[in-house]
Structures are given as structure tokens and as C-alpha cells.
Amino acid sequence: MALKDINLSEIKDAARDVAGRVGEAAHDTVEKLKRRDILTAPFMIEMIRTATNMYDHGWDERNGGNISLMVDEEEAAKYLDLNAVLREIPTGFDAPTLDGKYFLVTGTGKYFKNVQYAPEVNLGLIRIKDSGRTAELLWGYADGGKFTSELPAHLMSHAARLEVNPENRVVMHCHPGSLLAMTYVHDLDEKAFTRTLWQMCTECIVVFPEGVNVLPWMLCGTNEIGVATAEKMKTARLVVWSQHGIYGAGKDLDETFGLIETAEKAAEIYMKIAHLPLRNTITDEAMWLLCDRFELTPREGYLSPREA
């Protein structure tokens, strides 16, 4: 080849192309190296500990119960390539305000007792798009599984709670025995149910001054129970599913677990004393004193008005 046939600009283009590709590959490698193991993420460790603790409390027999934890994008990006979508899974419902949000969610048919031994099989991290109709799987459900069948109730509850409190991050469902038992023998009126729980432990009105809301028995796993739960979540962080279990919401896993734990303790006391003659109780006046002491407002109309 004669020197005059060499097209310098072509050589320059090719060199630039190679340099570009080498740069991209190097960038990808650096990004990959910077990314940490997701099993070391604080949100993952807390999720695994919470699921294990709930199982140990006897609230999540077999595949009972489910948890969804909203994860901030920056946090997820420390551990995952957010452009690497493993699968797209239809959700079957709308939740337009949650597009672009990330959730770590327990899997359908999975046992809480196994979460700690195989988190990548029993949990999944999803990103919501298409007005809530599609979940992009970014990590987990490694055996080809998918999120809990109660995702409608979870995501609709997240949307409802975020409107009330932008700090909300968790929705949790489980089957605590005493609360469940109470729905067989106690009036399901929300005010009556709440007042009984408040009367069972001094700390109850302090922990959930807004009370608990109650749904009658409904078919679970449906959009209908999701809509009904989300509606109830607008006024309280605890929603009892009669003859089934409870939903809790909160700003983190600890707060939500603690809410359910406190309500369950109260229900346990109730089930211990309900058949015995009642000699003492926590009076409304005492509860007003608690409200003063902790500077909180009880659910309107749930305590009898204070004497002037």
C-alpha cells in the first residue's frame, strides 16, 4: 500500500473508537468494583433480622406474612447496576405515585424462617414503573419467583402513608396470635377495639395515639382488600384484618415491628383477662394525663371529653 492511500482521518476515527470502548469497559469495571455486596447493605441486614425476629415471635407461620421496605435510589445504586433489569413482572394494579420507587419485598410462597439462610431466593428488590403496573426486578427471587401476592395492599398502603407522612418506608403484614384471637371475641368497631387495646397497657396510647383501624374479613391477595387497607391507612398505621392478622406501617422496620409488638401485647393481656371480672382499668382521665405527658393527640372522639 502506498503512503498516499492511507486515510489519516479513518485511522483517527478507529483509534478514537477503540479508546472510547476501552474507556467504557474501564468505567464499567471501576463501577462494578465500587459496588458493594448487597448482602452487606444495612437495609438488607435489617430486613433479614426483622423477618427472622417476626418468625421467632410466632407471627409468620409457614409462608404467612410479608414485608415491603422502600429503599432510596442512591442507597440501591451503591449495590446494584440500576440499568441491569433481570425481569419485568406485571403487578396487576395501578399505583401511579410510586413510579421510580425501589422496594425490597418478601417473595410469594416464601417462608420467613428461610429468609436468613437464602435471602436472594426469599427476597427481591424491585423498581416500579408504568403507573405501578410493572415491577422491574433488579435483584433476588433467584429461583424464578416473584413478590408477595399481597403486593397490592403493600404498595397502595405505601402510597397512602406517604401522603400522610413522607418519611414512611415500611409496610408489614403478619399473623400475631392474640390480635387474631381478639377479632373472634371482641366487637370489631374501631373505636371500641382501640379503646380496649389502650386500656390493656399504659404505653399503648403513647405508641399508637391514632388507634387501630379494623377491616371485616375479606378475601386476601385481591386489589379490593388492597384498596380497603390503603383507605384505612390514611388515618392509622395499624390496620387489623379480622380473622387473619394485621398490617403495620412506619418510617423504619423497628418502628413498624414495635407498633405491632405493642398492639399484640395489649391483645395478649385482653385475652388473658376478658373472661375474668374486671376490677380495675386505665381510665380516660389517666389516658389524658399520658397524652399531656408525652405531648400527643389521641384519635378525636375516642376518649371521653375532659372534665373542665
Ligand SMILES: [Zn+2]
Ligand atoms: Zn396473611
